[in-house]
Amino acid sequence: MIRLTVTILVVGVCSAVLPLVKVPVPKEVIPIVSQESNSNPDGQYNFAFEGGDGTRQQQSGEVKLVEDKPVISVSGKFSYVDEEGATHAVTYTADETGYHPDGDTLPVGPPVPEAIARALKYIEEHPYKEEKSN
Template sequence: MHSVVIALLGVAALASVSSAQQQPSSTPEPIAIVKLLSDVQPDGTFSYEYETANGIKADARGALNNAGTENEALVQQGSFSFVADDGVTYSVTWVADENGFQPQGAHLPTPPPIPEDILKSLEYNAAHPEEEEKSERR
């Protein structure tokens, strides 16, 4: 029984030493906000913009479209940029609406283009749905 207690105390001691090593030794310096603008209207429209001393910038604006209907949607658009550890400034513009969050940036991957033959096939199928249904019955 004593060996189990000693083993558990040993594990607890190792865990506390391990977690102590993972914590930073000093508190990071706060980053100053050098610009902050915010405007919120009673109708729900809003905009904001901020910039920090380390080069982070962000802005957004939004409005509630089709308020009170089943098609009600909060539509927002904005951008942000920051300087990464590699020294490169990364910028993203975005829209968020009933279709979801749609970011764009030079560093973000994009899907390859749809081959022209596939596009033609899709257009043909959309224009001739009855022919497609008949061929499925055979």
């Protein structure tokens, strides 16, 4: 009985809220101009596509062993055209070290303060050596 009551309440709330949610509807359907996709049993793959609006993406990946553990290594790039007609492109790699994007449109953080840069340089030049206790 409690399950039925909870179910009716959930359905009622969802029915009341759903008309309030506005889902954006695209102005036009963007066609796919070209598309390619390949995958191999060993884990290697690649894909590429281009949209009619200038959007492009291509990516390739493979499985490699890092310390006897399988890791997926990926590289690729994508680009798109913004509302003003400018093209923005990003290239990237992703592997056991993380995701590494590169592109002119990516935000750049502030420069490292000089005191911090000196401290980091000192730490790099003088690595910590653990002392052995007797």
